[in-house]
Amino acid sequence: MRRRLIQSTLAVVLVVIAVFGVSLVIVETRTISSTAQERVDSEAIRLASIVDSRLIATGAVTADVLREQVPAERYAVIRIPGEKPIEIGTKPSGDTISATRTGEQKETVTVQEPRSVVTREVWRTLLIIAAVALLAVVAAVLLAVRQANRLASPLTDLAETAERLGSGDPRPRHKRYGVPELDRVADVLDGSAERIARMLTAERRLAADASHQLRTPLTALSMRLEEITLTDDPHTVKEEATIALAQVERLTDVVERLLTNSRDPRTGSAVTFDLDEVIQQQLAEWRPAYRSVGRAIVSSGKRHLHAVGTPGAVAQVLAALIENSLMHGGGTVALRTRVTGNQAVVEVTDEGPGVPADLGARIFERAISGRNSTGIGLAVARDLAEADGGRLEMLQAAPPVFGLFLSRTATEKSGAGESEPTVR
Numbered sequence: 001m002r003r004r005l006i007q008s009t010l011a012v013v014l015v016v017i018a019v020f021g022v023s024l025v026i027v028e029t030r031t032i033s034s035t036a037q038e039r040v041d042s043e044a045i046r047l048a049s050i051v052d053s054r055l056i057a058t059g060a061v062t063a064d065v066l067r068e069q070v071p072a073e074r075y076a077v078i079r080i081p082g083e084k085p086i087e088i089g090t091k092p093s094g095d096t097i098s099a100t101r102t103g104e105q106k107e108t109v110t111v112q113e114p115r116s117v118v119t120r121e122v123w124r125t126l127l128i129i130a131a132v133a134l135l136a137v138v139a140a141v142l143l144a145v146r147q148a149n150r151l152a153s154p155l156t157d158l159a160e161t162a163e164r165l166g167s168g169d170p171r172p173r174h175k176r177y178g179v180p181e182l183d184r185v186a187d188v189l190d191g192s193a194e195r196i197a198r199m200l201t202a203e204r205r206l207a208a209d210a211s212h213q214l215r216t217p218l219t220a221l222s223m224r225l226e227e228i229t230l231t232d233d234p235h236t237v238k239e240e241a242t243i244a245l246a247q248v249e250r251l252t253d254v255v256e257r258l259l260t261n262s263r264d265p266r267t268g269s270a271v272t273f274d275l276d277e278v279i280q281q282q283l284a285e286w287r288p289a290y291r292s293v294g295r296a297i298v299s300s301g302k303r304h305l306h307a308v309g310t311p312g313a314v315a316q317v318l319a320a321l322i323e324n325s326l327m328h329g330g331g332t333v334a335l336r337t338r339v340t341g342n343q344a345v346v347e348v349t350d351e352g353p354g355v356p357a358d359l360g361a362r363i364f365e366r367a368i369s370g371r372n373s374t375g376i377g378l379a380v381a382r383d384l385a386e387a388d389g390g391r392l393e394m395l396q397a398a399p400p401v402f403g404l405f406l407s408r409t410a411t412e413k414s415g416a417g418e419s420e421p422t423v424r
Contacts, residue, residue, distance in 0.1 A: 005151065009144035010137065017133045028125045036097050036118045043074065044099040044111040051078055052103045063088055073117060080107040154182045161189050170197035217251045217319075223288050247285065256312075270388060275305040275314075275344055275406070279335055282318045289326060290333070297322070301337035307344045307406040309388040314406065317392060320381035321348040321402050328352065329400060343390075344408040347401055354398030363394060 050069055054061045061078065063086050070076045075089040075096075092114040100110045154177040161173055172190035176183045224244040228237050279299055290297045307314070318335070325333045331351025338345050355363055364382045378392075385392040385404060395401040 005148035006141065006144040009140055009147070013137055013140035017136060021129055021133055024129055025126060028129070029122050032121045032125065033118055036113065036121075037099070040074070040097050040111050040113050041099040041101075043070075043076075044101040044109050047076055047078070047111065048101040048103040048107070048109040051080070051107050051109060052105055055080070055103075055105045055107070061086065070111075073113065075112045077110045077112075078107060079110075080105070150177075151179070151182075153177075154179065154186075158182070158185055158189060161186075161193075165189070165193055165196060168200075170194070170200060172197075217247060217285075220285050220288070221247045221251065243284070246281075270309050271311070272306050272308055273311045273314075275307045275337060275346065276303060278311055278315050278318065279337070279346070282315060282322060283335070285319070286322050286326070293326070295326075295330075295332065297333045297335070299335045299337075301335075301347075302339055303337070305337055305339065305344045305408060307408050309390060309406050313384045313388050314404070317381045317385050317404055318346065318348065320377045321404070324377055324402075325350040325352070325400070339408070340405075342408060344406045346404040346406070347395065348404075349396075349399060349401040351399055354396075354400045355394065357397070364392070 047066065047069060050066065051061050054065065061080065066076070066078065066086065067088050070088045072089065075091045076087070078086040078088075080086075092112055095115040096112045097115055097118065098110060098112040100108060102108050157173075157175065157177075164171070170193045172193040173186070174190060176186055221244055224240050224247065228240045228244070231237060231240075283297060283299060286297060322333060322335075325348060329350030329352030333348065333350045336347045336349070338347070364378050382392045388406070390404060390406040393403050393405070395403045
């Protein structure tokens, strides 16, 4: 591209020089020739007037008197009737420029100048024009090189940016070049880089969320299947198989919810559901894990609450809180339901040391964890709660109390009241 720009600019300059230079040479040659002829004519008129004045004053004219009046490069002949011609200077050989004038005393004055004088002036003018043309060519080449670099360098940068995008580096450069067309291309590439970065982030986030959210259901399902393989009681096998099928359905719901949330976190299928059923489901699912470590999980609070949301998403949020208590907490884990205003609240607490003071509200940020865990469980839980129109908050740091706030229906079953804690 640089070579083509330089060649095209140089070609344009050469064409301009050829057109205007030749015209200028022709005009200057004619002007110099006309000026030389006018100069010789003027010299002949001037000598004729001098001869006239001498003849009138003294009646005689000598070569010594006129020699100082004729420049060295010219030749003059004065012919006075009845007298010998007077020659001043050296008669030129070859082509000459001449002029003859007749005075008032009938004398004739002829002035000649070698045409070589005109030729020298023409060549001097040609050299000046050639020098100017050469300077114009040099300036055009320098300008073309500068302009080519100005245009080619941004294109090289844009090509490198496109190559980086293709190789998986979506960082935008935010570099502009002062050329509207190139800046437009840079804007498009930066916008594409930002979109690709968001897509890659979403894909990585989906993979991390899926790994975290599927780990617990798969572990629970594996435990159910192990119990089936270790028993010969058909009734127990049927019961465990039924629970395993329910867990498979919940696992499918987890996958669908993750995929939906990755496309648009605001997309959901909120319905009115029985909060007790979701809580009992989670208690049954987590019972084996808590028993294996010698801990208990209980539920208490207001019964027969109906909340508005997605049961699968609420189950995932509660599962994240229960798993968090299993991994980081201690003692008995309690799920308590209550009502505040037009919201149903599920509180999850345990008897552990609680959330470290240095974490505080950052506990819901991704990659923030008090121990060697992924640090995304609570972040995913909060996202799921907000996608359902609810919210997840840490109500107390020590002992830890997390509250899931959900919208509830306007009418609840009458007679619903507090119940005693139930150990699961």
